[in-house]
Amino acid sequence: MSDVIPVPDQPADRGADDADLRAGTVDLLGAIAYGALTAFERLAQDGAGAPTLADKVTLATMAGRQVDHLERVRDRLAELGADLMGAMEPFHRAFDDFHAHTRPKDWLEGLMWVYVGSGFADDFYAEVAVHVDPETRALVDEVLSDAGHDDFVVEHVRAGIEADPRVAGRLALWGRRLAGEALSQAQRVAVDRVGLTRLLMGAEGVDVVAVNKSLSRLVEKHAARLRRLGLQP
């Protein structure tokens, strides 16, 4: 994809672009870090209510993976001369609001929160990460492919629906609510954080078509996740 980013001829322009790119990269890493912290807290809370000890251990390992991501992103931020706390700060509100507006009522809703919420966030990061430097890109790719909980969630939610088919309707609604809230928080972030939005759009300025294509991909991938759970998107 790097060939679609025009390289400016003027050193002055290039300087500005580099600053944008750096700001966007720090934003991306800050969002991933705060998202990981949020997911860690959710998973730890879900684990406390897990039906079996084996589930508890699985949730703990999932939570531990989020901490691992947080630490690796913190190290990358340090390499870029940026501070973890500062980088996370612009994303408190979006993630905290998402957290506050989507409180799982039971174990299955909790699992879906992680799968649907983190899945959506990961897809968003992947859209943005196309344009960052190769080292950051490699880190983001690795972190996104390492969540390792999809199969566990799919298996448990499908088993839950099989055991009691009436929950399917409620969980489908829950999935839509999670996606709606995630989209609205993603939009807020896109409006607030120019650096991140520039990354999402490449260096060509506001490209409504490109942004819409990104959003369509996010929605399509969300629908695929719900279908995998056996739910109507």
Add this chain to the structure above:
Amino acid sequence: MSDVIPVPDQPADRGADDADLRAGTVDLLGAIAYGALTAFERLAQDGAGAPTLADKVTLATMAGRQVDHLERVRDRLAELGADLMGAMEPFHRAFDDFHAHTRPKDWLEGLMWVYVGSGFADDFYAEVAVHVDPETRALVDEVLSDAGHDDFVVEHVRAGIEADPRVAGRLALWGRRLAGEALSQAQRVAVDRVGLTRLLMGAEGVDVVAVNKSLSRLVEKHAARLRRLGLQP
């Protein structure tokens, strides 16, 4: 210390000792694993009530380290042909009771819970691990030296006492209660788990002097931890 373990001359005796040693090793790893899971849950809960985001991140990384220990112990158990769930099972009651009987009332008590409780448990493991096979010993040594939260706790508790000297008395009492509860759970485990107790005593059978020496070391190390916090043991 290996020269203090007498090696039996008879193959039959050696066979019995190997079985004891294996049972004790699996017990030790099971206790460490369940202790790590318990500490993970405590740290995650404490993190949710941390006064600053930086503290929250530190608590999350501490919790993540416990998950890492859990996973490495699980892998070692698998190498020994033992199952994580089965190995943890004998220790549910001791750890769950310790958990239930020692609920921190605030952030400082939570930090002390981790420092005093995990410190005590780690010292107990170290006493036992002297007699296990070198690979397990190396893993236990590494896990015990890797908790990485002592300085953080000491700094915060000392600052808390400096800010309000009246808390020192309450925290000292809390430290004594934690140690009392830990000792009583350790005694329960020692009585219930013959394999583990044999490890603690070497292969010479019940040696009250050796066990008492172990207990004295545990108590002395606990007192040193409290003194480091600026508290009367």
